[in-house]
Ligand SMILES: Nc1ncnc2c1ncn2[C@@H]1O[C@H](COP(=O)(O)OP(=O)(O)OP(=O)(O)O)[C@@H](O)[C@H]1O
């Protein structure tokens with residue numbers, strides 16, 4: 001089933017934290033909610049869950065008003081927390097049972113996930129004594145072990161090392177394959193690019209950019225020309241009146257179209273000896289910085 | 295809903311009874327009360343180390359064996375006239391309580407004694423004993439009948455009267471009950487508030503509220519901790535009762551100047567006490583839960599729960615100060631029926647036989663209703679408090695906030 005949100009609004013005092021926000025997530029799709037710190041991602045997620053009350057707007061699940069009680073839900077909050085004095089397994093079994101699983105099923109499922117995420121060695125340790133990343137894995141298990149239909153992850157990548165981040169990507173790809181409805185917030189653009197179908201980029205509570213990633217890139221209207229040369233290029237580039245950034249040995253030029261890019265390359269080739277050259281779509285990261293920055 | 299209530303209930307109970315503080319308080323409670331019960335007997339045992347008294351009797355009818363039989367608080371030791379100087383030395387150095395030389399005079403015995411501490415009780419006991427011996431000697435020589443002789447020595451009967459009648463629970467026991475409720479409600483209420491506050495501080499609450507209905511959450515927690523407290527009291531009363539039953543010590547009939555008169559306590563009294571204790575606890579526990587959700591860290595609870603503490607104290611002390619003296623007045627009746635004050639004051643009325651069954655039922659009914667109303671209220675407002683981090687909430691804000 002899909003999640004549809006229409007025209008959501010929320011103030012905190014005078015501050016308009018979420019402005020006329022609309023978004024939709026289809027079944028079997030992962031949607032990324034992007035934006036800088038304070039953009040309103042967590043507030044949006046909390047409204048979806050009914051933890052915060054929206055002032056206006058609607059949230060629907062499969063065409064009917066969303067109710068937490070009627071949806072099998074998996075939620076990884078941004079503010080992570082566990083019972084610090086309970087051991088990992090007991091805690092997961094408790095969470096599983098609260099979601100309606102039998103004790104046996106909960107234990108079985110918990111052990112399966114613990115194995116998969118590589119934290120079996122801490123099975124009987126109090127969760128308060130575990131590292132932050134490992135605590136986060138437990139929370140991820142708590143969000144997923146009862147096989148929810150709607151999965152909401154608030155910054156699931158924060159605090160994970162590259163190996164674990166990759167493991168999480170694998171988990172999310174599986175969820176997509178299992179036709180779950182998935183929404184998550186993130187700052188990690190590489191991950192978002194690799195498995196997200198669509199993204200919503202928020203700024204000051206508003207969606208400023210949304211759609212399929214490839215569409216966004218074409219629609220965005222910029223391409224980058226990357227040049228590497230044996231000589232310094234600053235002078236020539238200033239002469240050509242193009243904006244550029246120097247990244248290590250490489251110069252990166254922003255152009256508005258393929259034609260302009262090719263034209264520029266021709267010109268430069270006639271001026272200096274070029275070692276490497278190419279035209280590329282902007283990365284999501286670049287678009288993010290461009291669009292979400294001030 | 296019921297299932298999750300049960301799960302939270304079980305979890306709260308388990309968490310509580312396995313906590314270190316719970317185990318130590320239980321143990322401390324048991325040990326302290328056993329010590330307190332044993333104290334009178336212990337003190338007696340200490341006093342039992344009998345002092346040695348040397349006696350030199352120059353009157354043949356004053357025998358050591360008889361002295362030992364009559365004046366049992368001292369260790370009697372017979373001395374010979376040749377030992378007088380060394381025994382005097384012993385008495386001077388305090389090695390023995392004294393040296394007593396008994397001579398037979400014309401009309402009565404005479405005693406010369408050497409004692410450093412001058413034991414008044416010993417002196418008067420010995421003097422009374424010798425007086426009696428003298429009386430007997432005179433009676434013997436005058437041929438007074440055996441019955442009359444006996445009558446000579448019958449002491450005047452003196453009995454201490456009791457202030458409370460036999461079948462009324464003593465004021466002191468009522469005090470104890472009120473104090474017990476007060477302490478228990480405060481102790482376990484604080485546990486609940488701390489539990490809620492630390493769930494909030496550890497942020498586990500945000501995921502819990504998506505899994506569990508707040509009503510199940512609140513009541514599961516309150517009842518779980520209630521059961522833990524009952525287990526604690528059962529362990530406490532059980533071990534104290536066992537200890538008393540074992541006969542190692544005599545149970546005290548009075549504490550200081552207070553008569554306990556426990557026999558006046560009926561099973562009915564105990565049942566009512568239990569009911570009001572439990573309901574009072576539940577009502578205050580839901581209040582504590584609300585207040586626990588208002589702070590951001592458990593350390594800040596003390597200041598925040600002050601209003602509850604004041605309410606509790608006022609309820610308990612109004613009982614001690616005036617309800618207990620005038621249980622039939624209209625104000626006392628009101629205090630015994632109004633929830634919040636009723637757990638304390640209805641107990642007084644019941645123990646003083648000043649409440650009708652209808653009044654007791656009304657009081658219980660109101661207490662149950664208010665408890666559920668407040669539990670419901672707590673369940674409604676506390677998810678809002680839970681998601682509010684940063685500065686502490688005021689109660690008014692909590693109620694007004696749309697979340
Ligand atoms: N409970 C609250 N009371 C007052 N203001 C709040 C509250 N929660 C959020 N805000 C404000 O709303 C804005 C959006 O916050 P939100 O947490 O949604 O941002 P975010 O996009 O999740 O940021 P981040 O990437 O840092 O997690 C922020 O300016 C924040 O200060």
Ligand SMILES: [Mg+2]
Nearest residue numbers: 041042043078
């Ligand atoms: Mg956030």
